Amino acid sequence: PAFQKGAAEHLPNAEITFDRFHLMKLVNEAVDDVRNGEVLTQPNLKKTRWLWLKNDCNLKVKQKEKLQALLKDQNLKTAQAYQFRLTFQDIFTIKNRHQGATLLKAWLENARTSDLPPIVKVAYTIMNHWDGVLRWFESQITNGILEGFNSLIQSAKAKARGYRTHKNFINMAYLILGKLDLRLPT
Template identity: 30%
Template sequence: MGVDKTAALCCPVCGAPTKRYGYELKERIWPHADCLFYPCYVHCKRPCVLCDKCGTVQVNAPFARKNSRFPLLFEGYAMLLLQDIPRARASRLLRCDEKSLAAILTYWVHDEVNRMDLSVVCSIAMDETFFRRGHKYVTVAIDAYKCQVFDVEPSRDKMAVKNVGEKLERNGGNTKRVNSATSDMSASYLSAVREVFPNAKQTIDKFHVKQVLLKALDAVCKDEQKEAGRKKELFLCRKLFMVPEGRMNNKQWTMVAELSKQYKKMGRAFRIVRSLDDFYASTSMVEAQERLDKLCSWMRRCRLKPMKDAVLTLRNHSKEILNYFHTRLTNAICEGINTMIQAAKRKATGFHTFEGYAAMIYLVAGKLKLATPVPF
């Protein structure tokens, strides 16, 4: 049954009341979800209206969004599947190509992201995550209190941080209200955060601080391996010194103690790395400052060049390192979310575009309440 000729319809452009002015020339067909394992389609010939302002305009179908090839219920069902299974498998179940599913996913995810309320964001964590080969990374910005991704930017430079600030302002937030921010030691991140979030206490993630000392320890091990008589033994045991103290069993502790006595330089460097854990166990800022000064003094006097180079990094970023005892922020949230992102990426066998990759990140870590119609 068609629309009555005298029925009042709204102009889809300006919303003014109009009357029907014929139908589109060809009947449109929308593929729907299968019914009892049989393909199902929706057939409709949409009416046109004659508007005094806009002229002849095509009316949108009430069961489908504008310019979409699928009904709303189909898109809602597709989003339910895409949250749990890879896109390739979902395309086989729904009998549609992956590009169409990617378009559905991107539309509904970004629709919710653009309406995200960021007015209460006051503490952020930023980290980079791998996108594709060729050193392609994206910057992920997280609300540290809600553990929620609120922005994904296609680079890891200063402009990415500025875009995060602009996104915060657009969605009701305030960059001056952000009182704490954590990131790695990237110079682009640190300088951009100072500029974009002027009132934020910057904290360098403690895991990245320890990584600086672990790299210096590894360099010491390599240098001593060249001088050692049993190079193979030292090569096989070198990674043992990288194991966190709390994760070592009794056998590993015994081996480390024996190697430390046998290889003096490596044992000295290992004790320096262990003292960093004591620094982060400090209970006050005064105690932390004293332990950091002692650690830096030890590293300068240890006669190990890699450790002397590492102490310059600690000194240059001592303020941001000590801010940890004010904010107690780490990038552990980012690392956990990064694990979720890479698992979803492997499950989907990669993403070819940044938009699709960003949509997937929002879907798995954005805690979104999608506006898609629920088919069940």
């Protein structure tokens, strides 16, 4: 909301794009919320958080086996939420706006009628930002690079426990992000 408000005030002609990373983050949080709610009645879900949130290619063999065993349980709400996650992720591999919109509408209809409140909430959030979400299919814009820069700067700030002046902090940011080679010639 703060970003949207700032963009509206200072860049009134700008069109906001909601990138795939942040949309997937919303869906992942919903899956984890479903798991957290269900773990009290399903003890086999304890310590399985990352099974549901990682991509299949990043899971180890034992993790894949455990995930497959959990997916066979038709009554697990977490497994249903996970299927919503996988389908949503697949939609964002499409480059065509029209085709993406069609698939996303179908996903939203299924999500809204699911008995999974966190998934329903994500569906309504996406509907409320529909134009910005669809704009991603055209632009493919992401702010992942900026997120990475921010992470490096925050890490440097934490290591130093503060800088004496803003100028020193800015110089450190340039030094870190500039990837300068400061080794002496040999």
